[in-house]
Amino acid sequence: MAWDFSTEPEFDAKLHWIETLVREEIMPLETLELDTPSLKAMIEPLKTQVKERALFAAHLPPSLGGQGFGQVKLGLMNELLGMSPIAPLVFGNNAPDSGNAELLALGIEANGAQFQRERYLEPLLRGEISSGFSMTEPDAGADPTRITSSAVRDGDMWVINGHKWYTTNGSVADFLIVMARTVPDVPARQAMSMLLVPRDTPGVRVIRDIPTMEDPVVHYGSYGNHAEIVYENVRVPLDYLIGHEGMGFALAQSRLGPGRIHHCMRWLGQSRRAFEMMCERAVSREVFGEPLAAKQTVQNWIADSAAEMAAARLMTLQAAWMIDQKGQKAARKEISMIKYFGAQVLYNVIDRAIQVHGGLGFSSDLPLEQMYRAARAARIYDGPDEVHRMTVARQILRDYAPVSEPTELIATRRVAAKEHFAKQLELLSIDQ
Numbered sequence: 001m002a003w004d005f006s007t008e009p010e011f012d013a014k015l016h017w018i019e020t021l022v023r024e025e026i027m028p029l030e031t032l033e034l035d036t037p038s039l040k041a042m043i044e045p046l047k048t049q050v051k052e053r054a055l056f057a058a059h060l061p062p063s064l065g066g067q068g069f070g071q072v073k074l075g076l077m078n079e080l081l082g083m084s085p086i087a088p089l090v091f092g093n094n095a096p097d098s099g100n101a102e103l104l105a106l107g108i109e110a111n112g113a114q115f116q117r118e119r120y121l122e123p124l125l126r127g128e129i130s131s132g133f134s135m136t137e138p139d140a141g142a143d144p145t146r147i148t149s150s151a152v153r154d155g156d157m158w159v160i161n162g163h164k165w166y167t168t169n170g171s172v173a174d175f176l177i178v179m180a181r182t183v184p185d186v187p188a189r190q191a192m193s194m195l196l197v198p199r200d201t202p203g204v205r206v207i208r209d210i211p212t213m214e215d216p217v218v219h220y221g222s223y224g225n226h227a228e229i230v231y232e233n234v235r236v237p238l239d240y241l242i243g244h245e246g247m248g249f250a251l252a253q254s255r256l257g258p259g260r261i262h263h264c265m266r267w268l269g270q271s272r273r274a275f276e277m278m279c280e281r282a283v284s285r286e287v288f289g290e291p292l293a294a295k296q297t298v299q300n301w302i303a304d305s306a307a308e309m310a311a312a313r314l315m316t317l318q319a320a321w322m323i324d325q326k327g328q329k330a331a332r333k334e335i336s337m338i339k340y341f342g343a344q345v346l347y348n349v350i351d352r353a354i355q356v357h358g359g360l361g362f363s364s365d366l367p368l369e370q371m372y373r374a375a376r377a378a379r380i381y382d383g384p385d386e387v388h389r390m391t392v393a394r395q396i397l398r399d400y401a402p403v404s405e406p407t408e409l410i411a412t413r414r415v416a417a418k419e420h421f422a423k424q425l426e427l428l429s430i431d432q
């Protein structure tokens with residue numbers, strides 16, 4: 001029976017190297033408040049080190065320069081990268097570029113558009129260009145069947161019209177992947193397609209970067225911003241279609257499977273960082289004549305956080321294992337489950353860490369308040385919690401059929417048990 005929680009020593013050594021790089025070379029960069037070009041320049045030598053160890057963009061299949069690690073190993077890697085928001089950039093697997101690269105790769109596999117590989121996918125993988133994923137509209141988010149953006153053929157061009165928002169990196173990306181209706185008069189699930197749109201194409205109007213809870217005083221054009229974009233008679237050649245017409249939903253879904261494992265493991269890296277801060281403070285700060293660590297409430301927070309993180313970690317690694325063993329489709333329930341469970345664990349642990357630090361936790365002297373604001377979004381992006389709960393419940397309920405009376409009704413079961421055990425009951429002379 002195979003039931004093994006160990007990591008092979010060779011990969012463990014890689015994880016050790018990654019953790020050292022993140023803690024010693026990447027986390028210190030967070031404190032320097034660098035603008036996007038300076039940050040990119042500072043991380044270049046670190047990227048070289050990562051590339052030398054063949055750990056850059058490792059999430060991709062070997063045919064695209066990835067390592068074929070599989071989702072369990074990638075998950076373990078992402079747990080360490082999650083400790084710092086800068087680390088995924090250094091390792092070439094930052095959102096949304098990593099998911100967009102996977103999506104493009106799938107599209108190219110489906111339609112053989114080699115120029116897309118040369119002009120967009122390969123430079124994206126090398127970290128030379130960046131991308132945005134433009135699906136959500138002000139009136140269509142959790143329910144993408146409501147998407148109204150359209151792409152219509154005109155000679156050898158597509159003409160795109162639509163209004164999108166929350167396109168992460170939309171104001172700095174070199175190209176955008178736009179979800180639009182291309183097939184009229186069919187249900188939305190078969191009607192949507194994805195198209196490549198260079199951001200400098202006439203008609204692409206980035207209206208603003210949206211101020212958010214994470215970044216209320218937003219500076220236009222910063223890496224990680226979320227853009228509102230109007231596409232007005234945007235013309236791109238017909239072969240800028242990704243995959244085939246009507247493949248939009250399938251591509252969107254495939255983009256999010258392994259990506260969710262990586263997100264959830266990165267959240268665990270963030271949770272662990274907050275947890276370590278909480279424990280350090282608990283043993284360092286004295287109140288009413290004893291360390292905070294001696295107070296039962298604080299002990300409960302530490303114990304509960306440890307248990308929740310362990311549960312989320314096992315659930316996520318099991319979902320990763322399931323993808324590796326049986327494919328993404330078979331792991332649909334598990335992938336949805338970790339999305340809402342993991343997001344809540346992240347939120348809980350950071351919240352408790354802030355509480356243990358009191359006023360210091362609320363201040364910007366520590367990274368906790370920024371982590372807390374960023375964590376809140378995890379319950380909304382990549383599909384809000386409620387949609388994932390719906391998916392999980394639906395999958396579970398598929399195994400159940402309506403009954404005329406509860407299967408566990410004791411009176412009925414007693415009658416059946418008497419019949420089943422009639423001989424033994426008779427021998428025991430038990431009067432029933």
Ligand SMILES: Cc1cc2nc3c(=O)[nH]c(=O)nc-3n(C[C@H](O)[C@H](O)[C@H](O)COP(=O)(O)OP(=O)(O)OC[C@H]3O[C@@H](n4cnc5c(N)ncnc54)[C@H](O)[C@@H]3O)c2cc1C
Binds near residue numbers: 096380
């Ligand atoms: C930080 C951040 C980054 C993002 N990045 C991107 C990006 O790069 N590209 C992109 O295209 N989009 C992006 N998004 C958008 C994100 O995917 C949507 O916000 C999300 O899908 C929810 O859509 P909505 O905001 O329109 O909410 P709505 O669809 O209006 O839903 C609102 C609320 O309704 C409830 N709800 C919805 N459906 C159900 C249901 N079935 N049952 C019960 N309750 C339900 C939920 O509580 C939900 O939060 C990003 C969002 C955030 C916050």
